[in-house]
Amino acid sequence: MSDIIDKIIEERLKRHGRIFVNKEILLPDYIPETLPHREREIRKLVEILVVGLKGERPSNILIYGLTGTGKTAVTKFVLKKLMEKAPSLGARIKYAYVNTRKVDTTYRVLASIARSLGLRIPLSGIAISEIYTRYVQALENWGGLHIIALDEIDYYVKRHGDDLLYKLVRINEDLENAKVAIIGITNDINFVDTLDPRVRSSLGEEEIVFSPYDAEQLFDILWERAQKAFVPGAVSEKIVRYCAGLAAREHGDARRALDLLRVAGEIAERQGANKVEIKHVIQASREIEYGRIYQAVSTLPLHAKLVLNAIIYLVKTKGSGTTGEIYSKYKEIAMSYGYDPLTQRRVSEIINELDMLGLATALVVNRGRYGKTKIVKIPRELLTIMEEALGET
DNA sequence: CTTCCACCGGAAGTACCGGTAA
DNA sequence: TTACCGGTACTTCCGGTGGAAG
Numbered sequence: 001m002s003d004i005i006d007k008i009i010e011e012r013l014k015r016h017g018r019i020f021v022n023k024e025i026l027l028p029d030y031i032p033e034t035l036p037h038r039e040r041e042i043r044k045l046v047e048i049l050v051v052g053l054k055g056e057r058p059s060n061i062l063i064y065g066l067t068g069t070g071k072t073a074v075t076k077f078v079l080k081k082l083m084e085k086a087p088s089l090g091a092r093i094k095y096a097y098v099n100t101r102k103v104d105t106t107y108r109v110l111a112s113i114a115r116s117l118g119l120r121i122p123l124s125g126i127a128i129s130e131i132y133t134r135y136v137q138a139l140e141n142w143g144g145l146h147i148i149a150l151d152e153i154d155y156y157v158k159r160h161g162d163d164l165l166y167k168l169v170r171i172n173e174d175l176e177n178a179k180v181a182i183i184g185i186t187n188d189i190n191f192v193d194t195l196d197p198r199v200r201s202s203l204g205e206e207e208i209v210f211s212p213y214d215a216e217q218l219f220d221i222l223w224e225r226a227q228k229a230f231v232p233g234a235v236s237e238k239i240v241r242y243c244a245g246l247a248a249r250e251h252g253d254a255r256r257a258l259d260l261l262r263v264a265g266e267i268a269e270r271q272g273a274n275k276v277e278i279k280h281v282i283q284a285s286r287e288i289e290y291g292r293i294y295q296a297v298s299t300l301p302l303h304a305k306l307v308l309n310a311i312i313y314l315v316k317t318k319g320s321g322t323t324g325e326i327y328s329k330y331k332e333i334a335m336s337y338g339y340d341p342l343t344q345r346r347v348s349e350i351i352n353e354l355d356m357l358g359l360a361t362a363l364v365v366n367r368g369r370y371g372k373t374k375i376v377k378i379p380r381e382l383l384t385i386m387e388e389a390l391g392e393t
Numbered sequence: 394c395t396t397c398c399a400c401c402g403g404a405a406g407t408a409c410c411g412g413t414a415a
Numbered sequence: 416t417t418a419c420c421g422g423t424a425c426t427t428c429c430g431g432t433g434g435a436a437g
Contacts, residue, residue, distance in 0.1 A: 107421055125413030127420055301424090323400065343426060348401070364401070368435030371399025 018231060019269040019276065025229040026262035028255050031076050036224060037217040038070050041208055045078045048206050049181075052082070052145045053091045057179040060169065060203050064189050065210025068253030071185050072099075074210075075149050082147075092144025100156035106164050107131070109156065113148055114138065132167070136174050143177035153184045154191035162199050169202040212252030218244035221254055222261055230265065235276045239264070242281055260284055293382055296357050297389035303342055305390055306334050307350045311360055312386060315378045322373040323348055351376055359386070 024030055035042065049058045065071045079095045086093040096116035103112050107128055111121040114135040121131055139146060148168065150156070157165065171180050184203050186192075192200050213221065222240045240261065247257030261276075263284035268276045300308065310329035314321030321329075327344045334341040342350075351374060355362040359382070362374045378386070 105422065122413060124411065124422080125420065127413095130420090303424095342424095344400090345402085345427080346425060349425095352402095366433040366435095367399085368433070369396090369398060369437090370435075371397085372432060372434090373398095373400050 018272075018274045019234045019265050020229060021231055022229055023262065023265070025225050026258050026265070028258065031073055031080065032225060034224070035070060035073055035077060036220045037213060038074050038210075041070070041074050041210060042078060044206075044208050045074060046082075049078065049082060049147070052093055052147070052181065053086060053089050055091065055145075057145065057172065058147075058181045059205035060182045061184070061206045061208065062192070062204045063183065063185045063208045063210065065187070066212055066251055066253070067187055068247075068255035068257075069210040069212055070254060071210050072151055075151075075183060075185060079147065079149065092142070093147065094142075094144060095147040095149060097149045097151065099151040101152040104156065104159065106160055109150075109164065110135070117142065117146065136171070139175060139178035139180070145179045145181065147181050147183065149183040149185065151185045152187065154186040154188040157191065157194065162195050165199050165203065166196060169199055213248070213254055214252060215241075215244050215248035218248055218252060218254060218257050222257055225258065226261065229262075230276075233275065234268075235261070235265070239276050239278065239281060242278060246281070246285065259288060263288055290385055293359070293385045294389045296359055297386050302339070303334070303346075304350050304353065306330055306337075306339070307347055308354060308359065308386065309333055309390060311351075311354070311376055311378060312383060312390075314376075315383065320375050320377045322375060323351065324373065326351065326376060348374070 025032070045061070048061055052058045063071050063075065076097060079097070082093060083095065085091075094117060096113045098109055098112045100109055103109055107124065110128060110131045111123075114121050114131055117135070117138050119134060119138050121134070150165075153165070165184075168180070168182055182203060192204065195203070219241055222244055223237070226235050226240050243257050243260045243264070246260060247253055250256055260281060264276050264280040267280045267283050267287070268274075271280075273280070297305075297308065307326065307330050310326050310333055311321055313329055313333075314325055323344070327347050330347060331341040351360070351362050354360045355376075360376050360378050362376045364372070364374050366372045
């Protein structure tokens with residue numbers, strides 16, 4: 001047994017370096033030293049924040065842009081640079097970066113902000129107002145500028161409303177010594193319309209828009225990183241151009257493009273090749289999608305799986321299903337396994353959740369005399385993957 | 394123009410869980 | 416130990432609705 005393991009390890013080590021020099025450079029959370037084609041946005045952000053180095057409070061900022069247009073990278077990059085400069089100028093600046101999609105409850109967002117000042121906040125148990133009080137206290141004792149970057153706030157606001165934002169935007173009224181500036185980052189341009197007007201005007205003191213990259217720009221980004229991430233010669237200009245083209249078709253998402261390149265490299269490495277080829281990229285594209293669906297389906301809660309089963313049945317037999325049809329099929333399935341079925345109200349919500357995960361499409365339609373309902377579909381090519389993922393339980 | 398279908402989706406409430414603080 | 420907190424997962428109740436049919 002152990003010699004098999006030894007053999008694998010040995011082989012891996014031998015192969016090491018044939019494709020990658022430093023794979024981390026292609027990971028989504030890596031912040032490169034240069035961000036091509038984002039000079040304008042960087043300059044604008046710096047110009048707004050730079051007054052913080054003189055002890056003034058910068059304007060709050062709203063950043064818009066689709067996924068993978070460099071919003072997060074630019075923000076982190078600028079904040080990092082600002083922190084490096086601050087001490088030599090005698091400015092007291094700290095920042096909190098919170099992705100409200102990953103940290104998705106009020107408690108955890110506020111806790112995470114407070115922790116970035118060095119506070120120790122338990123994972124749960126204390127009142128939100130208590131965290132707020134402690135945070136304000138800590139700010140006052142410290143007396144600097146705290147920059148709070150809230151990534152994907154549209155996602156948070158959709159789920160929990162804008163109360164927290166309202167509070168944070170007005171926090172300066174509670175502060176004597178310290179200052180707080182907020183950077184809100186959103187993928188959804190329409191999201192501002194849902195905000196309380198007071199929050200909107202305060203948060204949107206400054207606005208920066210990130211437009212999608214075109215294929216040419218994506219190529220520059222990928223090419224620059226590929227030079228550092230891959231062994232020389234392991235990846236050709238043609239391959240990088242191909243990845244950029246694929247991603248450009250999907251609304252210029254740089255993260256997608258980087259994933260594609262990285263996974264293609266991993267596949268090439270796994271197959272013992274010494275350079276990445278088109279076929280590896282094609283396989284990578286399939287693997288990424290497969291992995292995404294499989295992961296999402298297999299981690300679904302029990303009843304969501306049962307609902308998905310009902311939808312799959314209806315899609316296979318008649319192409320699509322309405323909420324009512326799904327519900328009765330779901331009830332049948334649930335009872336056959338001996339589970340108490342949930343209410344239709346809840347199932348309707350579960351269908352929406354499946355839609356949000358991209359596992360199904362739910363369209364609300366009015367059929368006049370025949371009522372209002374949701375028509376739910378699943379793309380044919382996803383059915384087999386889903387059945388595989390569901391089959392394991 | 395009205396009716397009425399088959400749901401939608403907001404609001405409020407309940408039960409439970411893992412956690413803190415004193 | 417007890418009182419309390421927030422999050423999750425659900426239920427109950429119910430007003431609301433676009434447009435084909437009459």
